[in-house]
Amino acid sequence: xxxxxxxxxxxxxxxxxxxxxxxxxxxxxxxxxxxxxxxxxxxxxxxxxxxxxxxxxxxxxxxxxxxxxxxxxxxxxxxxxxxxxxxxxxxxxxxxxxxxxxxxxxxxxxxxxxxxxxxxxxxxxxxxxxxxxxxxxxxxxxxxxxxxxxxxxxxxxxxxxxxxxxxxxxxxxxxxxxxxxxxxxxxxxxxxxxxxxxxxxxxxxxxxxxxxxxxxxxxxxxxxxxxxxxxxxxxxxxxxxxxxxxxxxxxxxxxxxxxxxxxxxxxxxxxxxxxxxxxxxxxxxxxxxxxxxxxxxxxxxxxxxxxxxxxxxxxxxxxxxxxxxxxxxxxxxxxxxxxxxxxxxxxxxxxxxxxxxxxxxxxxxxxxxxxxxxxxxxxxxxxxxxxxxxxxxxxxxxxxxxxxxxxxxxxxxxxxxxxxxxxxxxxxxxxxxxxxxxxxxxxxxxxxxxxxxxxxxxxxxxxxxxxxxxxxxxxxxxxxxxxxxxxxxxxxxxxxxxxxxxxxxxxxxxxxxxxxxxxxxxxxxxxxxxx
Amino acid sequence: xxxxxxxxxxxxxxxxxxxxxxxxxxxxxxxxxxxxxxxxxxxxxxxxxxxxxxxxxxxxxxxxxxxxxxxxxxxxxxxxxxxxxxxxxxxxxxxxxxxxxxxxxxxxxxxxxxxxxxxxxxxxxxxxxxxxxxxxxxxxxxxxxxxxxxxxxxxxxxxxxxxxxxxxxxxxxxxxxxx
Numbered sequence: 001x002x003x004x005x006x007x008x009x010x011x012x013x014x015x016x017x018x019x020x021x022x023x024x025x026x027x028x029x030x031x032x033x034x035x036x037x038x039x040x041x042x043x044x045x046x047x048x049x050x051x052x053x054x055x056x057x058x059x060x061x062x063x064x065x066x067x068x069x070x071x072x073x074x075x076x077x078x079x080x081x082x083x084x085x086x087x088x089x090x091x092x093x094x095x096x097x098x099x100x101x102x103x104x105x106x107x108x109x110x111x112x113x114x115x116x117x118x119x120x121x122x123x124x125x126x127x128x129x130x131x132x133x134x135x136x137x138x139x140x141x142x143x144x145x146x147x148x149x150x151x152x153x154x155x156x157x158x159x160x161x162x163x164x165x166x167x168x169x170x171x172x173x174x175x176x177x178x179x180x181x182x183x184x185x186x187x188x189x190x191x192x193x194x195x196x197x198x199x200x201x202x203x204x205x206x207x208x209x210x211x212x213x214x215x216x217x218x219x220x221x222x223x224x225x226x227x228x229x230x231x232x233x234x235x236x237x238x239x240x241x242x243x244x245x246x247x248x249x250x251x252x253x254x255x256x257x258x259x260x261x262x263x264x265x266x267x268x269x270x271x272x273x274x275x276x277x278x279x280x281x282x283x284x285x286x287x288x289x290x291x292x293x294x295x296x297x298x299x300x301x302x303x304x305x306x307x308x309x310x311x312x313x314x315x316x317x318x319x320x321x322x323x324x325x326x327x328x329x330x331x332x333x334x335x336x337x338x339x340x341x342x343x344x345x346x347x348x349x350x351x352x353x354x355x356x357x358x359x360x361x362x363x364x365x366x367x368x369x370x371x372x373x374x375x376x377x378x379x380x381x382x383x384x385x386x387x388x389x390x391x392x393x394x395x396x397x398x399x400x401x402x403x404x405x406x407x408x409x410x411x412x413x414x415x416x417x418x419x420x421x422x423x424x425x426x427x428x429x430x431x432x433x434x435x436x437x438x439x440x441x442x443x444x445x446x447x448x449x450x451x452x453x454x455x456x457x458x459x460x461x462x463x464x465x466x467x468x469x470x471x472x473x474x475x476x477x478x479x480x481x482x483x484x485x486x487x488x489x490x491x492x493x494x495x496x497x498x499x500x501x502x503x504x505x506x507x508x509x510x511x512x513x514x515x516x517x518x519x520x521x522x523x524x525x526x527x528x529x530x531x
Numbered sequence: 532x533x534x535x536x537x538x539x540x541x542x543x544x545x546x547x548x549x550x551x552x553x554x555x556x557x558x559x560x561x562x563x564x565x566x567x568x569x570x571x572x573x574x575x576x577x578x579x580x581x582x583x584x585x586x587x588x589x590x591x592x593x594x595x596x597x598x599x600x601x602x603x604x605x606x607x608x609x610x611x612x613x614x615x616x617x618x619x620x621x622x623x624x625x626x627x628x629x630x631x632x633x634x635x636x637x638x639x640x641x642x643x644x645x646x647x648x649x650x651x652x653x654x655x656x657x658x659x660x661x662x663x664x665x666x667x668x669x670x671x672x673x674x675x676x677x678x679x680x681x682x683x684x685x686x687x688x689x690x691x692x693x694x695x696x697x698x699x700x701x702x703x704x705x706x707x708x709x710x
Contacts, residue, residue, distance in 0.1 A: 169587075213575045381587045384535060389578045389585075403671060404699040418583065418599065419606045428672040476603070479583060 005382050007140035007169060008130045009177070009374025012119060012157065014073040014226060015199030016341065017041045017054075018368055019126040020375035021134070027181065027372045027379075030133045033525075038367050039129075041199075043121045044068040045108045050524040053125035062258045065093035067108050069118050071228060074200045075104050076115040076160070077153030077505070079452075084224060091232075093254050103505075116506060119160035120518050127164065128525065141166045142378040144370050146201040147173040148221025148395045150441045151453045151483045152505060158480065159506050163514045169381050171480040174198070175205035176216055176392055177373030178339045182364055183209045184376050184388065190334035191217075193322075195352055195360070196370075197315065198340040200226035204319045206326040206333070215391040217326035218414045220318045225311060227268075227342035233307040234264035234299065238279065242295050248285055250295075256285045260295075267299055272344050276300045305347045312351050319355065325414050336360040341367055392417055394477050399450055401438035407447045410439075410475050420476040424490065427461065427469045434459040435471050435496075439485065458487040458496035471496060534580055540594045547597035554625045554634050555608035563622060565612075574609040581605065611636045654695050660686045664696070667703075676707035 009027075011018045016038040020029045031037045032054070039054035045067040046052065046060070061068040071092075078085050080098040089096055097112065099105040105112045123143070130138050143166075145157050154171050161168035175194035182192065188209045196203040203221040207214055238260050239250050250256040259281050270277045281295040323330060336352060338360045343349065352360050364372075380386040393414045399407035400423065410421050425435050435458045442450025461469050470490040477483055487496040506514070534543060556563045559573040579585075586598045611617045617636065624633040655661040663686040670679035680703040687696045 210575055213578055215575070381584055384585075384588050387579065387585075389575075389582050391574075391578055391582075403668060404695075404702045406695075415610055416606045418603050419610065420603050428669065 005140065006130075006134060006138050007142065007375075007378035007382050008126070008138055009172075009371050009376070009378045010123060010126050010141050010143045011174070011177070011371040011374060012073065012122060012126075012143055012145075012160075013041055013198055013370075014071055014201065014228065015041060016367065017122055017126060018371035019129055020368070020371040021130060021138075022375050022379035027184075027375045029368045029371055030130050032129045033132065039122075039125065040070070041073065041122055042068055042070045043072075043118055045111075046524075051121065051521060052524050053121055061093070062255070062262060065254050065258045066095065069094050069106055069108070069113075071200060072106065072115055072118045074228075075106075076119060077150070077156040078104055080104050093258055114506060114510070114514065116156050116160035116163055116511075117514050117518065119157065120163035120514070121521065121523060123161060123164035123166060124518065124521070125523055127166065128523065139165065139167050140169055140378065140382070142170045142172050142374045142381070143168055144172045144174045144177050144374050146196075146198065146221060146223060147175050147203040147205055147216075147219040148201065148223050149481075150396055150451050151481075152451065153223075154480060154482055155505050158482070159511055162511055163518050165515065165519060169378055171482065172374055172377055172390070173203075173205070173216075173219065173392055173395075173481070174370045175203050175219065175339065176207070176214065176390055177371075177377065178337055178364070178369045179205065179207045179209065179214055179373070180376050180388065180390065181369045181373035182335070182337050182361065183214065184373075187211050191328065191332060192335040192337060193319070193330075193333045193356065194337045194339060195315070195319070195343065196339035197342045197348060198226050199228050199342075202226060202315050202318060204315070204322045206322055206328060212387045213389045213391065215416075216393045217328070218322045219393055219395050220322035220325065221395060222314065222318055225314060227340070229311055230268055230308050230342060230345070231261065231264045233311070234267055234304065235260050237299075237307060238264060238295065238297060241297055242284070242293075246293055248287065248293065250285055253285050259284055263295075268304070268345070271299070271301050271304050272346060274301070301346070308347065312347055316351070316355055330356050333358070337364060337369070338362075338366050339369055392479075392481065394419075394481060396441040396451075397443055398475060398477065398483060399440040399442065399447075400475075401440060401447050405447050406445055407440050407450060408445075411477060413443070415477075417477045417481060418479050420474050422472050422474045425471045425473060427464070427466050427471075430466050431463040432466065432469070433461055433463075435461070435473075435487070437473065437485075439475070439483065441483075453483060454500050456485050456487075457499045459499065460497050462489065462492070462494075532580065534598075535586055535589060537591075540591060540597075543594055543601065544597045547600045550601060550604050551634070553604075554630075555612055555621065555636075558604050558608040559612065561612075563625075566615075566618060567613075570609060570612045570618075574605065574613075577602075577605045607635070654693070654699075655686060655690065656693065657689055660689045660693070660696070663689075667699075671703075676703055679703050680707050 006021055009020045018038050020027055029037045040058035042057040044052050044057035044060040079102045085104055095107040097105050097107045143161050158168050158171055175196045178194050190209055192207050194205045201223045202225040205219040206217045208217055242250050263279050263281050267277050267279050277299050279297040283292050284295045286292050336356045343366050380388045394417050397409050397413045398411040400410050401407050438455045439453045440450035444450055471487050472490045473487045475485055561573050581602050583599050583602055586595055611621055621636055655664045663682045667679040667682040683700045687700055
């Protein structure tokens, strides 16, 4: 193995993260020193200044609710005014503040962090796990994202990798990675559906596997639907029951809420194994008179199933759309792969079996399969002899802002990538110096219902009467699913200068500063293990 | 053939430089009668030979750029030719008098040529309304919001049931008040 480069595959999840590498031709998840293969995507800033990441960090959610940052993936690449951020402001125990250009920041005591910086700490920990295993530095990585992530979310994930000092070889879609782990080296010829229900997002991808070629026929997703929402249903029920019993509103107490959240998540997991669970929280709140209250409840599987039935049904609406787009019926699918911890829930497994009329594949571990696929792709990129080809699609329609609140499509969703399209613009005024365009992603004709990716200004146009200068703008979606925009004068071939005048993302200066800060940050490893 | 070998690089650069002169069938190495599975098979074959991932480890930037350009056109050709309706329309386009202009699928280029009229006919339904809308578009480009607002206001009087004009009017009202 000497001299062979190693690149890691990182599944940066909403709830849990996982890292894998290919060793001697076999993809393997790398465990940390304590044998843990999945790591809570939590970053906790302790009072003594130490920073912990992973399952240790998660233990502090209850005791340090304001400095334990969890589910931060739900916020990455979002604008401060978005629905998701508004919701997080009401349910998160840590402080979320507005940054420059409508961006989102997390405030921990007196320090403010961007979301890519938080993600970079998780990535740094994943990297440390691999480096401890192989015994030398590893900097190259493939990082996975939900298939339905838009350009802003992808870009910010890539920035997170750069901040962590990684050379990000590829931003890979999670369901595509899972399909790769499933079909790698098997010489399959079949159509597969990847049902990926993560902590915060749902994706369904339909793929055609032709031996070494993995072609995504369609992908569809909901970035507002995940296992967290299932926990939340249990939480709501617990709060309601507690209020009925005691008259106390537990949601007013952040510490109580953290305890409820933890108990809800545990109850959900236990319900996969049992028909009934006891939920007991001693000392949930103390009233003004100093009386302590406890919470004692019983939850049955069928009660839980009823609570979440509408969420489950929502996933199948998304499946309907994906199949329609791939021009297939559920019965034409040859294999179904389940991805994500929540797919272990019996209600999900049973519903998937019913929908596709077939037993879902159980050879792959739903918690590890994405990281394994990412490792295979990372290895394939470095190795000139490996032949695995991922032909992916763009999940959302790329749009150009026109007049008023309207947009028109440039590249439709589910178009194979990489691809480019060009549009020609003509100057509207004499001696016009610049052209400005806004681009969006989404499925609505109305700009306000789509996600703004940015405003681009193409400057330095040659002076001429109006209508005499034609500017050809090229919109490219690359193999990372990222959008690149460039422009040139049709007649002279001269490239126009491009300035991004509006964007919620990090600037190069921000990234450089964050890189320095990340390099200086030490993540405490194992210091808190002695218990 | 392993195109990642340096002896093929000049050939790849040559292909990238001349690819704008090829139609989609030529890009995919297919007869113009090809359809369905043949299109997919050719796409898979070319992906195995020319996917940018295969050239990931190569440091020659010119070759990488050439491969990228070629492969994007392969994807584009596949996207159009795998779609039955688009393939038929495309065949007619490249066998017509404007072949040279229509080597890349022209749903878009046609739309571009007609963009001005299309926008107008899409929004206004009367000739006078269309005229006012056109004039307002020009005013908007010059940021003359008041003028554009008045034009659209007149247009909404002509077409009281037109929701798009109404929405535009509301936007312009905000703009002229400095919104």
